[in-house]
Amino acid sequence: MTTPRSPEDSSHNPLFELPEPDADAQAHSERLIARIAEDIHASGGRISFARYMELALFAPGLGYYSAGSQKFGEQGDFVTAPEISPLFSRALARQIGEVLAEITAGDVSDADVLEVGGGTGTMAAEILAELENQGKLPQRYLILELSADLQARQRETLTARVPHLIERVQWLTELPKAGFRGVVVANELLDALPVHCFVTTDKGVQERFVTFQKGRFQWGAIEENPEALPLPSHLSAFVAGMPSGYASEINTAASGWVQSIANCLDTAVVFLIDYGYAAHEYYHPRRNRGTLMCHYRHRAHDDPFVYPGLQDITAHVDFTAIAEAAVASALEVRGYNTQGFFLLGCGITELVQPHESLSEKQQILQAQQMRTLTLPAEMGERFKVIALARNYDAPLRGFTLQDLRHQL
Ligand SMILES: C[S@@+](CC[C@H](N)C(=O)[O-])C[C@H]1O[C@@H](n2cnc3c(N)ncnc32)[C@H](O)[C@@H]1O
Numbered sequence: 001m002t003t004p005r006s007p008e009d010s011s012h013n014p015l016f017e018l019p020e021p022d023a024d025a026q027a028h029s030e031r032l033i034a035r036i037a038e039d040i041h042a043s044g045g046r047i048s049f050a051r052y053m054e055l056a057l058f059a060p061g062l063g064y065y066s067a068g069s070q071k072f073g074e075q076g077d078f079v080t081a082p083e084i085s086p087l088f089s090r091a092l093a094r095q096i097g098e099v100l101a102e103i104t105a106g107d108v109s110d111a112d113v114l115e116v117g118g119g120t121g122t123m124a125a126e127i128l129a130e131l132e133n134q135g136k137l138p139q140r141y142l143i144l145e146l147s148a149d150l151q152a153r154q155r156e157t158l159t160a161r162v163p164h165l166i167e168r169v170q171w172l173t174e175l176p177k178a179g180f181r182g183v184v185v186a187n188e189l190l191d192a193l194p195v196h197c198f199v200t201t202d203k204g205v206q207e208r209f210v211t212f213q214k215g216r217f218q219w220g221a222i223e224e225n226p227e228a229l230p231l232p233s234h235l236s237a238f239v240a241g242m243p244s245g246y247a248s249e250i251n252t253a254a255s256g257w258v259q260s261i262a263n264c265l266d267t268a269v270v271f272l273i274d275y276g277y278a279a280h281e282y283y284h285p286r287r288n289r290g291t292l293m294c295h296y297r298h299r300a301h302d303d304p305f306v307y308p309g310l311q312d313i314t315a316h317v318d319f320t321a322i323a324e325a326a327v328a329s330a331l332e333v334r335g336y337n338t339q340g341f342f343l344l345g346c347g348i349t350e351l352v353q354p355h356e357s358l359s360e361k362q363q364i365l366q367a368q369q370m371r372t373l374t375l376p377a378e379m380g381e382r383f384k385v386i387a388l389a390r391n392y393d394a395p396l397r398g399f400t401l402q403d404l405r406h407q408l
Contacts, residue, residue: 017299018296018297018299018301018306018307019296019297019299021307021310025069025307025310028062028067028309028310029307029308029309029310031062031309032055032056032059032062032063032308032309033217033308033309035055035059035062036052036055036056036059036212036217036308037212039051039055040210040211040212041212045211046209046210046211046220047209047210048196048197048207048209048210049194049195049196049197049208049209049210049249049304050194050195050196050252050253051194051210052194052210052217052304053194053195053304053313054194056304056308056309056313057192057194057312057313058146058147059309062309063309064309064310064311064312064313065146065147065149065150065192066146066147066148066149067149067309068149069309069310071150071312072119072120073120076297077295077296077297077298077311077312078295078298078312080119080187080188081187081188081273081339081373081379081383082119082122082123082126082187083119083120083122084369084372084373084379085366085369085370085372085373086122086126087343087348087351087352087366087369087370087373088123088126088343088348088373089122089123089125089126089127089130090126090127090129090130090348090351091343091346091347091348091351092123092127092185092271092273092343092346093126093127093130093131093134094130094134094346094347094351094397095271095342095346095396095397095398096113096127096131096136096183096185096271097130097131097134097136098394098396098397099182099183099269099392099394099396100113100131100136100138100182100183101136102392102394103181103182103267103268103392104181108131108136108137108138109137109138109139110139110181111138111139111181111182111183112138112139112140112141112142112180112181112182112183113127113131113138113140113141113142113182113183113184113185114142114143114144114172114176114180114182114183114184114185115127115141115142115143115144115184115185115186116143116144116145116184116185116186116189116261117144117145117146117186117187117188117189117192118143118144118145118150118151118154119150119154119187119188120150120153120154120157121143121153121154121155121156121157121158122157123185123187124141124143124154124157124158124169125157125158125161125162127141127185128141128158128162128165128168128169129161129162129165132162132165137165137168138168138182138183139168140168140169140170141165141168141169141170142169142170142171142172142176143169143170143171143172144171144172144173144174144175145171145172145173146173151171154171155169155171175260175261175263175264176264177264178263178264178265178266179264179266180264180265180266180268181266181267181268182268183268183269183270183271184261184265184268184269184270184271185270185271185273186270186271186272186273187273187274188273188274188275189257189272189274190251190254190257190272190274190276190317190322191274191275191276191314191315191316191317192312192314193251193253193254193257194251194253195249195250195251195253195292195315196229196249196250196251196252197247197248197249197290197292198229198231198239198247198248198249198250199222199245199246199247200239200242200243200244200245200246200247201222201244201245202244204228205228205229205231205239206222206223206227206228206229207227207229208220208247210305216305217305217308218305231250232250232252232255232321232324234279234320234321234324235250235279235283235318235321238279238280238283239283241285242283242285242288243285245288246285246288247288247289247290248282248283248287248288248290248291249290249291249292249315250318250321251315251317251318251321254317254318254321254322254325255321255322255324255325256325258322258325258326258329258331258388259325259328259329262326262329262330262331262388262390263329265331265390266390266391267390267391267392268389268390268391268392269334269387269388269389269392269396270331270387270388270389271385271386271387271398272317272322272385272386272388273339273342273383273384273385274316274317274383274384275316275317275379275382275383275384276316276317276318276319276384277316277317277318277319277384278318278319278320278336278404278407278408279318279319279320279321279408280320280407281407282316282318282320283318289302290315291315291316292304292313292314292315293313293314293315293316294306294311294312294313294314295311295312295314296310296311296312317384319336319384319386319408320408322386322388323336323386323405323408326388330390331388331389331390332388332389332390332392333386333387333388333405333408334387334388334389334392334396334399335385335386335387335396335398335399335403335405336384336385336386336387336399336403336404336405336407336408337384337385337398337399337402337403337404338376338380338381338383338384338385338402338404339373339374339379339380339381339382339383339384339385340373340374340375340376340379340380340381341380341401341402342385342398342399343373343374343398344374344401345397345398345399345400345401345402346397346398347397348370348373348374349370352366352370353366384404385398387399
């Protein structure tokens with residue numbers, strides 16, 4: 001059984017339940033621990049959690065995403081929607097095809113698709129195959145991927161699944177220059193960006209730092225005279241009323257990422273899919289331990305200091321902050337929806353294979369996959385889709401059944 005990333009209800013701290021890494025993996029983790037400890041030492045004894053998360057996930061050759069651990073699927077640590085079923089990427093491709101056709105007045109070979117954070121390449125392969133079915137192949141399918149290991153895996157997947165389309169695929173290591181025309185997609189990218197952690201004290205909102213003591217990473221002590229952590233304006237109102245000891249995160253990197261992508265766009269729609277909430281739900285008094293979540297071999301827990309480099313670390317996305325960053329960067333927020341209603345609006349049910357063409361086992365599997373992707377109790381409600389646009393006015397089919405922008 002595989003675990004979708006970040007099922008919040010499985011948040012607990014079952015260290016004793018985590019499987020032991022083998023000796024090679026332990027040694028790898030020890031090297032990363034030494035690397036981060038060195039950084040802490042060089043910074044005077046503490047670093048922000050954002051810096052810790054950045055190194056744990058992306059330290060060259062050592063971080064969780066930079067190095068070669070399996071990560072995705074049954075043998076890995078978690079499973080994402082494109083890995084659960086091709087129906088996810090194929091439904092998304094219908095939305096992408098619609099936008100490409102609109103932007104180019106029908107000649108879609110004049111526009112590009114950019115996927116950011118491509119994982120195993122499964123989503124790219126399925127999107128390309130579905131766009132080909134629709135006769136809407138873009139000029140190029142660009143993948144921006146920081147991990148060399150995952151880039152190699154993406155190339156392998158695409159070569160195996162859509163060899164005749166591989167020449168349209170190009171890998172980038174940075175965002176394209178200004179003037180991008182087309183569609184940008186990112187599934188579960190924002191939750192992997194480093195977050196700053198904070199706690200409210202009777203002296204104000206204090207950033208939480210990471211220290212290294214007795215061979216282990218720890219949260220630094222609450223300070224007598226804390227430096228105030230500046231909060232974005234939309235958030236101050238929620239946090240001001242919280243009792244002392246309320247802990248959560250802010251993802252300034254995600255807002256910065258939205259600003260950077262906005263700088264690249266000429267005529268485009270950006271679809272960001274991730275688990276998260278509008279700010280009033282995210283910074284809710286009940287959620288007083290924040291949303292940090294770690295995944296190791298399909299166990300979800302909330303201790304980011306366990307097995308650095310071997311486990312994924314994530315936080316939920318504050319979609320209000322994403323919308324605010326978009327508007328500040330002259331993008332329009334064109335839709336906000338749950339994943340379930342978005343996929344239904346894209347026509348996922350029309351993509352379901354007819355029962356006559358499937359064995360009984362395949363029928364059961366397909367029904368299970370549909371449930372996992374769309375039902376509220378599964379991924380359907382916790383995962384959201386936000387659409388940000390520049391110079392694009394046409395309706396977007398993923399938001400026709402429901403649009404929750406009023407919640408942002
Ligand atoms: C959780 S995985 C999701 C992968 C894939 N989209 C999926 O749904 O299966 C996060 C992906 O984002 C990539 N990533 C993280 N930070 C990134 C950044 N700043 N720019 C580009 N890719 C990034 C990771 O290397 C990885 O491919």
